[in-house]
Amino acid sequence: MIFQRALRRELVSTAGAVFTILFSITITMTLIKILGQAAGGKIASTDVIAMIGFAVLGRMPILLLVTAFVAVLGVLSRSYQDSEMVVWFSSGLSLLRWIRPVMSFGMPVVLLTGLLSFYVSPWAARQNAEFKQRFEKNEDVANIQPGKFHESSSVDRVYFFEANPTDPSKVKNVFVNTNNNGKAGVIVSREGTLETDDKGDKYLVLSNGRRYDGVPGQSDFEMMQFDHYHVFIAHQAPLLNDQAAEALPTEMLVANPTPLNLGELLWRIALPLMCFALLLLAIPLSFVNPRAGRSANLGIAFLLVVTYLNMVNITQAMVMQGRMSFMSIWWPVHMSVLLVIFLLFAWRLKVNSPAHPLVLWGALKRLWVKKKVAQ
Incomplete structure (x- = not known):
């Protein structure tokens, strides 16, 4: 009609x-x-x-x-x-x-x-x-920019690195400040790469660097030099069960x-x-x-x-x-x-x-x- x-x-x-x-x-x-x-x-x-x-x-x-x-x-x-x-x-x-x-x-x-x-x-x-x-899982290197300090989402690490102009897959002059149960630590390295293992967990693999744990001058202060060092970044993002x-x-x-x-x-x-x-x-x-x-x-x-x-x-x-x-x-x-x-x-x-x-x-x-x- x-x-x-x-x-x-x-x-x-x-x-x-x-x-x-x-x-x-x-x-x-x-x-x-x-x-x-x-x-x-x-x-x-x-x-x-x-x-x-x-x-x-x-x-x-x-x-x-x-x-x-x-x-x-x-x-x-x-x-x-x-x-x-x-x-x-x-x-x-x-x-x-x-x-x-x-x-x-x-x-x-x-x-x-x-x-x-x-x-x-x-x-x-x-x-x-x-x-x-x-x-949340793709912390921490994937979410920070070269040349800037960045705090991890778990608030126990601070990162700093510079971009590598010759190889975009790598970074250089890496600085990581950690706080493990109240004990301060510093990791410095000339270069690093982000790798994923078979389980999907992410690690920052550092090369030619040093690690310092504790406060200089105290009895628990430790220093070590490494050729390769793995810093855990994040577990694989699980399925939403x-x-x-x-x-x-x-x-x-x-x-x-x-x-x-x-x-x-x-x-x-x-x-x-x-x-x-x-x-x-x-x-x-x-x-x-x-x-x-x-x-x-x-x-x-x-x-x-x-x-x-x-x-x-x-x-x-x-x-x-x-x-x-x-x-x-x-x-x-x-x-x-x-x-x-x-x-x-x-x-x-x-x-x-x-x-x-x-x-x-x-x-x-x-x-x-x-x-x-x-x-």
Whole structure:
């Protein structure tokens, strides 16, 4: 029908604008956070772009469901505001007829939200954790620049070396200050290379140098000269066996139903269900009296959305804490929202019924006014 095509076209246009705004805000906030971490030495500067991408992918399901809700709410509210709804209703269209075009626009968003929630966002969380872990393990020579002092992440070594212009794979004039259980030590060497053994552990192999342990002049002071000396740098970055629940694949959450895993599973299931419910909720909530403005209805709409999100977060926390079982609590919140949607549709469809609460309230007010006049 004409109105369905026009509605879908406007929904897509509005959703694109809303998503662009929300995406830009998310990118900006994430960029500020990640750049702060890079400046603080928590992540590698070369990984900033990748880390931003992973963080945004993790937030994408929320962005999509908010975009879909705001798009439907905004388009239908504008139709009420411009009296377009009056024309459609006068043509014999019921409010229920708006469900089909709205859901034809929204179902791809629901499916995409589910795909992101169950597969893409966990993958992004795993990649995010692996990048951070790799940076921590790839200390210390790999993260410092020639000609500058640098403290190791374990805070027990200080490095200094100069670049070797004739051989980029080697460094020269190496200085390492160590602190082993309170005992100071200094290692100096003419040159060194970074090597990896069969297990993947990294060592700085120094050549033609000296090692000094202790304080000169004291009885425990030691000095030795070496041709080759291995300084341990880092173990091989292990596989993420002890991953956070948000980084685990959905199949693993189901296979290992611990309270934390079930809480994360509840959240992943809730996101597409929330997207579906909010699309329906936006239809009756979009009603606006053209002469009264739409600020009140929009305020109520966003209050309901915030309440919905908070209730899902509360149920997730209860499952994670082991206070409620997963099977008994994952569905009541969504069923309650569907009941609210049914009541709101009934409220809007029966607005002219003699039994409608607004009609009854108007009759009571008229009766009260008549009594006041009679007195």
